[in-house]
Amino acid sequence: MILTGQNFIGSERTGMGRNTFRAVNPATGDLLPISFYEATEAEVGSAVLKAEAAFQEYKEQSSEDRALFLEAIGDELWALGDELIERCMSETALPAARLNGERMRTTNQLKMFASLVREGSWVDARIDTAIPDRQPLPRPDIRQMQVPLGPVGIFGASNFPLAFSVAGGDTASALAAGCPVVVKAHPLHPGTSEMVAQAIVSAANKTGMPDGVFSLVQGTSVEVGMAIVLHPRITAVGFTGSFRGGKALFDAANQRNTPIPVFAEMGSSNPIFLLPGAVSARGEGLASGLVGSLNMGVGQFCTNPGLVIANESTETSQLLEAMGDLVSKTASGTMLSEGIKDNYEAGVNRLTSFPGVEIVSEGISGQGKNQVPSKIFKTKATDFLGQSGLEEEVFGPSTLSVIAEGKDQMLEVARKMQGHLTATIHGTDADLEEYKDLIHILERKVGRLLFNGYPTGVEVGQAMVHGGPYPATTAPQSTSVGTGAIKRFVRPVCYQDFPQASLPLALRDHNPLNIWRLINGELKKK
Template sequence: MITGENYIGFQKSSEGAITFKTFNPQLNIENDTVFSEANLKEINQAVCLATDAFRTFQNTSGTQKAKFLNAIADEILELGDELIETYCSETGLPEGRAKGERGRTIFQLRSFAELVKEGSWVEATIDTAIPDRQPLPKSDIRKMMVPIGPVVVFGASNFPLAYSTAGGDTAAALAAGCPVIVKSHPMHAGTGELVASAIIKAAKETGMPNGVFSNLNSSGIDVGVQLVKHPDVKAVGFTGSIKAGRALYDLASHRKEPIPVFAEMGSVNPVVILPNALKTKGNVLAKTYANSITLGTGQFCTNPGLLLGIKSEVLDDFIENLSEEIIKIEPSCMLHPNIIGSYETNKENLLNQDRLNVVSQYDADVNINYARQAIATASGSAFLENPAFHKEVFGPFSIIVQCENEEQLEQVISKLDGQLTGTLIADNDEASNYNKVISALQNRVGRIIFNGVPTGVEVCPSMVHGGPYPASTDSRFTAVGVNSIKRWVRPFSYQDWPNSLLPDELKNENPLDISRTVNNKLTKDKLN
């Protein structure tokens, strides 16, 4: 049952004066529950508990953490229909999407459970002593990854499960051994509370310390600001807009002790369409891209907001096809009146710019809070000259840029901001003639896709979900896949440390049977 309260560790609490409700965009009404925003006292309590919890949680074994993570997955499933109904009532998204996203969330939690149970992820590295080395003896040095400390997680509006309360950031941080404080997203505070209740249950069941997880409600920016400024918070995970992500990054970098902020932010996900591909599969592409642009009402961070081609008749044909295909798609609901409000405003502002031409826009009547998809075109030079064309319009909207030639195409790509993804649509033989274009694209993105669509982010170790700024605040990390744990850990060395006092990961006898780099060789062998 949703109560509207915060979780300050294991304790429910609602001491703050500020309250708010979530909104059902399909019905265009507020939902019933009154949520209590965490006040400063509650925020400080949550951080204090997290700091205390870290003392034991940082030394909790991989096996125990795996039990905790799996229990969270089990308890989320236990929530059953209430979770799905709450999700739908707070997002306007359909049930199938809710269930799919729950599946992804469960999969992520279990992947991290596998990772920490197996244990080799700590990158144990051992260099044994050489006592008789000249001119100086060599010490025994052993290194492994250790958790960085309490992590604050800001959930995304558009993924209330997979990138929110028990989403990738939280799962990775808990797997690392970092207590988590979630700044709950106000648009899905009910979904957040239900998932938080599952995490708290799981923590109690598996004997985790009080404070290993807290869930704080918030209607505005205050709770987040206080959390990021708190000296005992050691890292921040965020998914959302560039404006909000940058604000948190700035706050964190102005602290006396700056802390890492991994913010996954905006992206227009450029798609480069080469001429031969248009000739051979232009029609299919138009259908595929009409679907990708409107998928989830365009509310994906990997939504293709920019299609780049070289001026030609086939490109004209493709634009005509896409124009027809995109208005065949039934409009769908956006997450919140604020989000559709921003969509309409941003789209209008852009469409009012000189040298941008609307070529297709859904113009029949739609339900309230439903988004009208649109596509527009611009020349390569117009695009190069107007920075407004480079900005993300969050929703089902794309610009097709008609470049003069290959050189201009390369130039357009080089001038793009950093992106999560870049896509190349090409005939197999064609791509190798466009090395400079491909190379320019690679330098602007975190992931490059061949003859596909950017929407859809596979959860697997080889995935990079991140990229050069402003796709993320630090391109050296990924937000998806088990390697996203690296955001929340630091390497730590023991020099000449007694074997009995070393963590199991580094003991001579390798009791956890993990892979370790011993004197430059990867092995599971014991040391003599």
């Protein structure tokens, strides 16, 4: 595929801007071929207006046609072959095996949402039939279902150039809901983004979707993203990235004349609580598992375990020593960009500036471009509780061990915590009984609770929650992974006393879609 560096305004390619930029190979620092056009405000506006023009036609596509579109995107991604992986490797320094796995995850997400659209019950149809002779007043016929919001702005993530990017979960769930999307490509992988955008446009053309159902704009400036968020025809935003970026979009969206929801996943430190029975019974295995999770993807996962909380004991000291030994033998890894590397180094330097924080171990320093070593720090729970800022995420392969004096102090640490994507408990059955209050505390702090596992790796399925209370996300009632993600881009509408012929198919008496519906309080298909 020949890259052009242009934006996709629907199926049209444009390059109106004077400013261009190029991708950088993070492993070498070399500029990659092809200059990419920074989208102008006019191009962003055209993309949004095309999405608005396409909305009604796309919304009315049959479930089968929309499902076929989603599946066709997956087929087109595979048709790009090794060329996609090679370009992505050069833009991210991620290995081919990781990227092929990520492409598989991306296409599986698309297939999952296609199946959801076909099945249809996600519209949550509810019917209360009329009771004309009810006293003292008749009951009208009232029918409710979820309907798509309208054009959605999507922001690609830096650390998942396929699965959380142009054709990732945000795009897949918005398209499944019936919403056209305008995607802001992440500037760290513009060539990858252009190739995936071409795959989506090709799928849209082959399946007869309206022009404007998908657009892609490129750019390094804040203005490109803000032009999407502030456009009056955009009805919602999906974002995966830093707290600073997500909060800026959230604030801007809420200052519009018509505020809109921003579903921003902004990362977290994902605390892991090590209970005494588990530390005593399997300390060596815990050390290996924790270090493996810490180093996965050079720590560049939003579910990286940045905090480990344990009670002071001889076994805990031995576990930390074992972790330190493993980390000291770990080679440095290449981060996604110089900026991300600099932020990591600033983050670990910030940790060491706090009184009571000491380094336990660090990995082998590398000489390559943008390489960083893993690091383990520790502090006492009294210092953690007495200083704000130690809970903040350091994006990269580091973790802070917090040593509590006992159960009560461990629970106090948990209560102090803000919102996170995940929390993990390692323990025995006896531990869980003794520390049952910990579960109750953490239920209010996170979107996903794990037992005897590790948070890195988010299963894509029906029951997954990838979200959590602020500041992990701006919308704790939602998830960005799993079929529940579709609910972000819909809203309920009810129809009162409408004739059958004017009702949506999902609400008609004879149930032509054959979906499960709540009828007079009873779930049924008939």
